[in-house]
Amino acid sequence: MGDPNGIGPEILARCLVDEDVLRRVDLIPVGAPAVLAHYIGQDNALSGAGDRVPAYQIEAVEADPEFQLAPGRADSRAGKLAMDSVARAITLCLEGRVDAMTTCPISKEVIARAGFDVPGHTEFIAEKTASPDVLMMMVSGNLRVGLVTAHLPLRDVPSHISEERVARAIRLMAASLRSDFDMERPRIAVLGLNPHAGDGGVLGSEEGAIIVPTMKRLTHVAELSGPYPADGFFGSGGWKRVDGVVAMYHDQGLGPFKALSFGKGVNFSAGLPIVRTSPDHGTGFDIAGTGRADAASLKAALLLAADIAERRKGRPG
């Protein structure tokens, strides 16, 4: 459900009556029933849905007795409810009672106030599932972008580009493309760190010193190409000739990704023992409760989770 005061419950309510979702997914909302009921009651599309609404079962998580729904408000009780819901979903996954989980947005600031000392969902889930290696991968159709570094000040990015980190991202992406996207011999493009991928060393040395040597060590892992200049790689359609793209930092990968995915991007956490996706947007506190939230990214996240769960199940062991 995400932060109950964000757009999460609203877009979740929309997906509960979305025909594409109903056809592919047995959706079990996890959260406070009263919050969800509020949005189901308010939304005209939902009220009018009549008997098309399936007999879904809410996995109820108890809210603090003093919690009151207040769209747009940063409230530590809301943060606690959101994180308790995430914890419940993780348990459902680990116990095999569900095949995948999709998380709606939370606010880092709000969960911190609620006493959760983690940067976000991904780190929380990694900890609860004892998974040291997770790759943040953005997915939209055949465009898949993984990040070597993610939530770091730009100033700290170059010093974090190491052979170890680049290799880890490539390995995690290759493994996920095999197990989650059914690609036997994945083709992975690697972007340079610097403009023009360093232009032969004139605009930076990390390509020659770190990225290229790492790629040479990993030719058995995937069909690797690059390092490519990041600016032209997406616009020229270079991404269409590969199965995945490894970007060096947040805005380098996500700027073009979001420009190309038109609000339907999905964040997938590759490397976890459980299947977890999420929409690629935030809590939307500024529009929560106004009925203006777009459920497209959550819908895509639910469908991708279903696809990946099916592919993992279809594989032996």
Next chain:
Amino acid sequence: MGDPNGIGPEILARCLVDEDVLRRVDLIPVGAPAVLAHYIGQDNALSGAGDRVPAYQIEAVEADPEFQLAPGRADSRAGKLAMDSVARAITLCLEGRVDAMTTCPISKEVIARAGFDVPGHTEFIAEKTASPDVLMMMVSGNLRVGLVTAHLPLRDVPSHISEERVARAIRLMAASLRSDFDMERPRIAVLGLNPHAGDGGVLGSEEGAIIVPTMKRLTHVAELSGPYPADGFFGSGGWKRVDGVVAMYHDQGLGPFKALSFGKGVNFSAGLPIVRTSPDHGTGFDIAGTGRADAASLKAALLLAADIAERRKGRPG
């Protein structure tokens, strides 16, 4: 004409018979007539153009007697011919014999071999026109992106983000939107340096320490907004609500720009006394001479140069 061994003369030849170009521009090719004749002779579209080909006049630049056309070859004689052609075009502009110039791609490596110690066209033209302040602005329809820093290793970007440089970029963009794009009160969006525009300081301090104070000083210059998180700004269509976007570094601005401009982006040098545009791609040595080059970006560059020249002429002073 650009580097004669690149795709420049080929795409220029295509534009010479493009009806949209013919309608708007009196095109004067600047370069070696033999090189251009080679492409006009080879191209079927051009051979078949018959009497639609206008009586254009070539501004002939003499090649080294030993220069031989060899598509794809990095040749210092080609570099000299290209730069002599650029110098001639600058002269034509400064003498008022033409209204604008559009440059085809050159190779930094090749011109260096030819003894030209400048990073590229822009710096060369800035020097020849005694223009200390130039802003690299990418234009595609109503999407206009200017860069505070451009050809720098990523490692050096944060230390180059200063109040002075950010202010210069904003001022140059505001002045250009007024004089070149006829906007009386330009709306300019400013991007953050860090992921999530620093997330309130958690992911970097330059937004609060440098960018925001600079913007506050410049509220009289333009209607400023931001600093915005760069990754979502383009995908969410935020750029449609402003007239220009100031990005902090190369890949942050150009990655999304190229993803959205579909090969029709134009590089415009704002702040020069003359009008100068160029296509947003390189020499294409790998496909030069094969007939596969796409003239769309050059065509857009020619049409934009014509638009801007007309707007500047239409203004008093």
